[in-house]
Amino acid sequence: MSVETTTLPDGRQVYCVNDYEVGFSWHEIASDDLTQYGLTLPAGGTYVDVGANIGLFCLRLRDLCPSARLFAFEPMPSAFEALQQNAATMGGDLEVCRMALGATPGQVVFDHFPAITALSTADSASGQTLADGLRNLLFGEGASPEVRAIIDRTGAHERLDDAAFIDQLFRTETVTADVDTLDNIVARYGVETIDLLKIDTEGQERAVLDGISPALWPRIRQLLVEVHRGPEELSLISSELEERGYTLVIKSHPMAQGGAPVSHIYAHRP
Numbered sequence: 001m002s003v004e005t006t007t008l009p010d011g012r013q014v015y016c017v018n019d020y021e022v023g024f025s026w027h028e029i030a031s032d033d034l035t036q037y038g039l040t041l042p043a044g045g046t047y048v049d050v051g052a053n054i055g056l057f058c059l060r061l062r063d064l065c066p067s068a069r070l071f072a073f074e075p076m077p078s079a080f081e082a083l084q085q086n087a088a089t090m091g092g093d094l095e096v097c098r099m100a101l102g103a104t105p106g107q108v109v110f111d112h113f114p115a116i117t118a119l120s121t122a123d124s125a126s127g128q129t130l131a132d133g134l135r136n137l138l139f140g141e142g143a144s145p146e147v148r149a150i151i152d153r154t155g156a157h158e159r160l161d162d163a164a165f166i167d168q169l170f171r172t173e174t175v176t177a178d179v180d181t182l183d184n185i186v187a188r189y190g191v192e193t194i195d196l197l198k199i200d201t202e203g204q205e206r207a208v209l210d211g212i213s214p215a216l217w218p219r220i221r222q223l224l225v226e227v228h229r230g231p232e233e234l235s236l237i238s239s240e241l242e243e244r245g246y247t248l249v250i251k252s253h254p255m256a257q258g259g260a261p262v263s264h265i266y267a268h269r270p
Contacts, residue, residue, distance in 0.1 A: 003085060004016060005019075014055075015054065015082040015086050016054050016082050017054065017078045018115060021118060025056050029056050029057050037249040038266065038268045039196065039222050039224070041061070041064050041195075042065065043068065045068050047061050047069070047071070047195060047197075047198070048197045048198065049073065050182075050198065050200070051100075051200040051201040051202070052073055052096070054074075054083050055074075056086075058072050058083075062090045062094075067092070069093045069094075070095070071097070071189070073100065074098065075100040075175070075178070076112055077175065078117060079120070084096055099180055100180075100204070101185070102181065102207040102211055103207045103208075104211070105180045107178055107179060109174060110177055111124050112174070113170070119202060120175075121201070121202035121204065122203070123204055125229075129228070130228065180211075181212075182212050183213045183216055186216060193221065194219060194220045195221050198223070198224040199226065201226075201228075202228055203229055205227055206237070209237065217244050223246070223265065223266075224264065225265040225267070226262065227264075227265060228262050229261070231261065234265070237265065248265055248267050249265075250263055
C-alpha cells in the first residue's frame with residue numbers, strides 16, 4: 001500500500017497510509033493535554049515512542065518541545081515508510097527504527113491491518129477486540145457526540161453501505177518484524193534518562209515493560225501506556241508502576257465507547 005498525504009486541521013500536510021485514519025488519531029493526540037495528568041514535557045527532553053505508527057505523537061512532541069530528542073519505533077512497513085517521511089519534514093533530533101520493542105530480542109509475527117494500520121498487533125485476541133470495538137463505533141449507538149463527529153469527519157460514515165470497503169477495512173495480513181528490548185536500545189544510543197516513554201502496542205504493552213531491567217527503571221521519569229487487554233491487565237500494570245514509585249492517573253480511551261477495554265495510564269514520579 002503506497003504512502004499518500006493528507007492535511008491536518010491546522011493546514012499542515014503529513015504522510016500517511018490511509019487518510020481517513022489521521023483525523024481520529026490526530027484529534028486524540030492533540031487534544032490530550034498531558035500536563036493535566038501531572039506529566040511534564042521538558043523542551044530538551046528525551047522521548048521514546050513505542051508503536052509510533054506514522055509519527056503523529058512525535059509531531060505533537062516536536063510542536064511542544066522543539067529541541068527534544070525523539071526515538072520512534074514502528075514495525076509495520078507501510079506505516080514506517082510514512083513515519084520516515086514525516087520525520088524528515090519534522091527535522092530535529094529524531095531517530096526512527098523499523099522494529100518492535102519487547103521482552104527479548106528476536107522476531108515476532110503481527111496481524112497487520114493494511115486499511116487500519118493503528119490496529120496492527122502481535123496479539124491476535126486484542127486485535128479482534130479492537131476491530132469489534134471499531135465496528136461498534138461505526139455502526140452502533142454508543143459513541144459520544146464528540147467521537148461521532150470525529151468519525152463523521154473522516155468520511156467513513158459515507159461508505160458504511162459499501163460491503164467491499166468494510167471487508168477491506170478489517171482484512172489482515174501476516175508481517176514478521178524484528179524485536180529488541182528497551183535496555184538494548186538505551187545502551188545502543190547512549191540514552192541516560194527517558195523523560196517520557198509512550199507505549200501504544202495494541203496488546204503488547206506487557207512485553208515492552210518486561211524488556212525493562214531493574215537498573216533502567218529509575219531512569220524513566222514518566223510513562224504514557226495504552227492498555228488494551230482489559231481491567232485485569234490494567235490493574236496489574238498499574239500496581240507494578242505504583243510499586244516502582246510512580247503516581248498514576250488512569251483514563252478511558254475513546255475506543256472503550258465501542259466496547260474495547262482500552263485505557264490510558266499516565267505515570268510520573270512525584
